[in-house]
Amino acid sequence: GYKAAGYNIEAEGVIVTISREKRPAFLGIIKMIYDSGKTIYATEGTHEYLKKNGIPSIKIKKISEGEPNILDILANGQISAVINILNSNYKSEKDGKIMRRACYEKRVLYIGTRTQASAYADVIYYMRELNI
Helix, strand or coil, X not given: CCCCCCCCCCCCEEEXXXXXXXXXXXXXXXXXXXXXXXXXXXEHHHHHHHHHCCCCCEEEECHHHCCCEHHHHHHCCCEEXXXXXXXXXXXXXXXXXXXXXXXXXXXXXXXXXXXXXXXXXXXXXXXXXXXX
């Protein structure tokens, strides 16, 4: 149903930013997304964590860190989804709001929970397997 909702989930990039304590729970999901042929764009901490675990990603900046950042990457239209798993501090919540809005305007899937991330990974993985 993503396609029907107007999302371009074939776009090759996925932006990933996951707070430190939640990264282990997402490793398998991110690996599945990478194995589905997506290019992973990750903010610094997430990028380093993925690298340590054998998943290549392109390092990008958080909104508050200058450019090129998440919004710049989003603006160029090659992004299928943004996976933004926050810790509960105010700054990340503010960034989250800005990102949600940018995703909405660009018709990019905004994923904020493990359940959603897992469902997305399943869909793109099986699309690739079945060559849909």
